[in-house]
Amino acid sequence: MTDLLLLTFLFLIAGVVAVPIASRLGLGSVLGYLIAGIVISPVLAFLHVDVIAIQHIAEFGVVMMLFLVGLELEPKLLWSMRARLLGLGGGQVGLTTLAVMAVCMVFGQPWTVSLAIGLVFALSSTAIVLQTLNEKGLMKSDGGQSSFQVLLFQDIAVIPMLALIPLLAMPELIDVASTVGEHAADVAHGDAAHGHEGDHGSGMSLVAGLPGWQAAIVTLAAIGFVILGGSVLTRPIFRFIAIAQLRELFTATALMMVVGIALLMSLVGLSPALGTFLAGVVLANSEYRHELESDIEPFKGLLLGLFFMTVGAGVNFALLFDNLTITIGLTLGVMALKIAVLFALAVVFNIRGSDRWLFALGLAQAGEFGFVLLSFTVANAVIPTALADQLLLVVALSMLLTPALFILYDKLIAPRFDEAQAREQDAIDEASQVIIAGRGRVGGIIDRMLSAAGYNPTVIDFSSKQIDNLKKFGVRTYFGDATRPDLLAAAGIAEAKLLVVAIDDKEQITELVRYALQNYPNLHVQARAIDRDHVYHLYAVGCRDIIRETYDSSLRMGRSAFEALGLSREQADAMTEAFQEMDRAAMISVADVYDVTIPPTENEAYLARIREVLGPWQDELGAKMKAIAKTGPSKASPVAPSETEDTTSTSKTKAKPAGSKDL
Template structure:
């Protein structure tokens, strides 16, 4: 017991210290876990041979990960993405595998070993790439979406790869007996020579096939018909921990069933996840299993780091770094040509090429599995572990290279020729996002004509599909405003997405068309001050009115009548308009409000005035009730 507590303390302390530091440095949690394992294993020697046994337990985190990936992959969404998954992602996995397999064969490895190496190294790091894309705000770019499609394909490809690797085993794998039955070596799997439970051992091949199909069918049918009654039964107990117990039971039970029929537990978990993707209990399962998945995966990566042969690296660091760079170059070339074939250009193309060029965490999983099956020799497996880890460590440098290239390439926007505007109206609306659309609907429904302008082709096409005529073009351009009839219009509504362009447009129109009434959308109070100084007549903060209405609902539910809540809302609204005008006099552009003493002093005075006004309303209510 003492030894267990000591080891648990070491592993947890290493993770708690190393992972946040790695995240702060932008290296990602996976590299943090690897670094933690390297420190407590090869460097300081706090842990030893027990990491191998612990790794078998921690691999269950991979099973949970694939179950959660399945939960995210609704069958309908998978079908909608089929072209990118099979095309972009499928070609990347195929050609990367062939290229790396060819390099391994050129180094003298047998084709079975070379193919296993190619499969393991062809997969990129989902954890590092998705985290980096999210942190840099690149997920919704063309390159980000293409990268996500490839990563999704790779995650799915792990399933057939795990099922295929046993066919490459030269010893210790499944063998066909003379009577057509399935035989397995005693050393296969994680059982360390102790017998294994199996429903198919010694059975003829046709019986194994039938039992396997029956097991898969049972998982699908159970996911469709049994989970709802089970969750309702658990819900009736009013015990929160039972949800967690049921979620664990689903994953553990499916994994055990897959093991009984000789299939990968990860395959069954993934299949069950896809089946349950449409279930109303999907989010409940995710929230219950995510902590276990994160800890077990972290533990897995720590054990990988602790098991790395640092003496091997010190013996030939140049060779290993060179091989890691070779993997990156080989995958980068494949990604470059595949991306080119699918129409990626400029910055999106380089993000796709550089972002996915490393090997990934699933490579550790496939190497561990290949080693257990005796597909890849232990010595070569240790070398490949180092190569994968080094390629992941190089990944932040690849994103730095992308940032430098991105600055040199500049904005990769597709310019469209502006429409010829053949209509005029008393109201011009610049920007037809959610805000502009609602304004337009209200004004048009009230019988007034509007002219809609926007530089977003998709937004213009969407409005036209609904029968609303709109014009493509940059509303900040003077010639476009003239064509739209700005000289005759009575009102300009500025609802652009870019705050700077909003101020720029208001300032230009106010200077050149002083009689027009300008209504502008603002993002925050400071943006209000900019628009106020630029000359906008009415300024609407994006969240102000909806927040004010929500506050009124709170007052109604907490005890005020509808009339009293409305009075409080109106008082706050009027006071806020006064506050904005007063604070605008003290606001200094470029100076933070927290450093502007006059601004802060006036804001405090106005806040006291608001409290006084609302208290007077409450006193009037009390006087009437008495």
């Protein structure tokens, strides 16, 4: 017990001291953890600590991280990535493998060894890259999304790699491998040099000994169970846990789900990280998504920190110093080769500007799966032990150098490409009664309409490229972040009559509307809503002039569809108006009971109102439309349900508050 407490305290104090210092110096938390591991490595060696065994436990942080990443991706969004997932990911793995293989063969290695080394270095570090991208707020950028797509493909590619490697066995190494295997069996608790072998070489399995077709059926059944269980079983499980009203039970349940899915994937020979990612995608639309995120996040952070420290502590400095020049040369050579391949792919797939360099530099390292594959190649007589030990150092060093590449990107590359950073906000030298935040495809039309009527609005946009293009046409737009209070004050928001929020980020729209309504109660705020759910959030913060960005065009298309089906223009107009009146009243009625603080499926008032809208209101609308189609608008005037039925909580006056006619 004392040994465990001492080891735990040692890792905790190393992280607590090193990470804040590294963050303060602008080095990032990942480099802080790596340095902490290097610093405590002599102490761990003195205590005879099996660092590789600890790394096995810490790698579960990667599993948790991919589960959380999956929670942020809806299935339709993942499906939309398929072209880049296969193109970028497949291209990176294939080209890097071939390039490394070619270089190894030039230096005299057999093609089997060269191919195995190529597969090892084709992989990158999911843990380091995703952690750093999230930490620096780069995950949503084109470079960040492209990096994620490649990492996801790599995690999938590990499975066929593990199947291919045994086929590359060299006859002269087979006797040595069997001797190593017998020795490893004798030391049941494992030696650090063979720590990763146990991941794939032994243990329980649901597919061991099965014919190929049966193993495939079992594997597909496991994947199906994860998908079905995530969509069907999650809700009743959490409802059952809620009976106890104990916070720790929710945390235990979240951990149980992640561990159980990882276990199932391991039993069928799949990557646990890939399985939990799939489960996260299935649960992305679940009302318990935020609950799962908040429960898993602390464990993920701690385990990833421990993993990074084990990488630093696992560097064999004796071997490194004995072969310093060749090890550093191999590391830099591999990273340069990967950067060249990634940069070429970025050009082909039209990743531009600083995102191209973020993509190329961020994925230049080898990955944590490299440790697994190298141990696997030794166990299967593919790569000699001495060469594998040398390559393990290259993998570890490349991971240690990765934070330095991100610093290079931050300090030297991004400022040269990011015009938004280099350009100062414009000084607004004239005030207007109207302020428009955002001059894209929505704000631009509003600006043209108001300018034509002589109102001359003050338009603010954060895209310097867009502003430079508009200047060529003589259109005046101010550069700046319209969500900043100081810029709004400079634009004269205190004296303005109207603020039009037409930026394209949902969260920024909501926060800007909230700020404006709270601080300028006499200001009329008109907001662009991205979707129906966004309408409810804007309504909740007090906005009553909300325009859904695709609503009017959809109504026009619906009206045109009526005419294409043989109805007259008069009938099509009347039927469209009937739908518009009902939908507007329904939106306001539902918004009155929508609560942004709880999941919609747990809001009984919201559910009841939706059933009412989809039931009696929808039936009445259908009857009115059929009457219009049959007799024409003169005999069946469209009337919104909220104006005729006393069963709704929305009165006629409330259904049409000032400025909300287009809700």
